[in-house]
Amino acid sequence: MAEKQDIHAVEAALGKAELMAALSPATRTKLAKQGQPIVVESGKLLFAKGDKGDALYVLMEGEIEVRTSTEAGKDVRIAALKPYAVIGEMAVLDGGVRSADIAAIRKSRLLRIGRDQAIAALESEPKALLKLIAELSKRLRHADSALEDAHTLDLGGRLALRLLDEAGDGATVTLTQTEIARRIGASREKVNRKLHEWVDEGWINMGRAGIKLVARDKLKALIQESRAT
Incomplete structure (x- = not known):
């Protein structure tokens, strides 16, 4: 159970989760009380x-990676999820097993909601x-797009795309070169x-704070050029 002093914070977080936001405040409060913080x-x-798909999770803090492995044992990154993503809902819906590995990229705090509680909430509110x-459809499209880019973009295109994705609306990427x-x-x-x-082209700067994107338009153009070839 989530501790009483954390209930309001958990309720607020659930309201920011794309799936949970579709639930009524009363149902979100109930799930917040039933959920187990991990x-x-x-x-x-x-x-x-x-x-076994016995629960779904709401990412409260941190970052989670969805990945699978090749026959050779190499990890293949499918997607990265940030707060307030809902994780593991596919297996909860169909009662099957997990379709991928889910690992923390950095220390992450989540709320675990059991399958029975999740199903009951969804059955009571069809809009959710x-x-x-x-x-799920959006994630499938994203996964298809990521697989296509992995096969069609050259190194420069993949690197530019990753830097832009990681920077988001900001200008700095703090990932290490090894992680990138x-x-x-x-x-x-x-x-x-x-x-x-x-750096020599003047597109980025590198320093202790990370990689600063100076010419985003150049990186975007490089991606388009890589896709066209």
């Missing part, structure tokens, strides 16, 4: 592919169920070489 340390799994279907390389499926050496080329 913490996943950086690099640790929340659950693994093939695990429709919202969930729409969210892992996320785009390249070696750190190649990433480092490309970044220094862009």
Whole structure:
């Protein structure tokens, strides 16, 4: 159970989650009280592919990575989820097993909502169920797009896309070069070489604070050029 002193904060967080926002305030309050807060340390799994889908999770703080593995044992990153993403809803809906590994990129705090409680909430409010279907469809499109980019973009295109995605509305990316390389499926050496080329071009700056995007338009143009070739 979530502690009483945290209930209001949990309710507010649930109101920001795309799926949970479609629920009535009364249902969100009920789920906040039923939910179990958990913490996943950086690099640790929340659950693994093939695990039983006995709960869904709302990411309160931190960042979570959805990934799978190739036959050779290499991790393939599918997506990164940030607050207030709902995680694990697919297996909760169909009662099946987890379709991917879910790991914490950094220390993350989540609210665990049992399958029975989640199903009861969705059955009582069909609008939320429709919202969930729409969210699943959006994630499927995103996964398809990510797979297409992984196969069609060259190193520069994948790197530019990752920098823009990580920066969001900001101008700085704080990921290490090793982590960036892992996320785009390249070696750190190649990433480092490309970044220094862009420093020379005046597209980015690199320092202790991270990678600062100076010419976003150049990076966007590079992505389009990579897709066209």
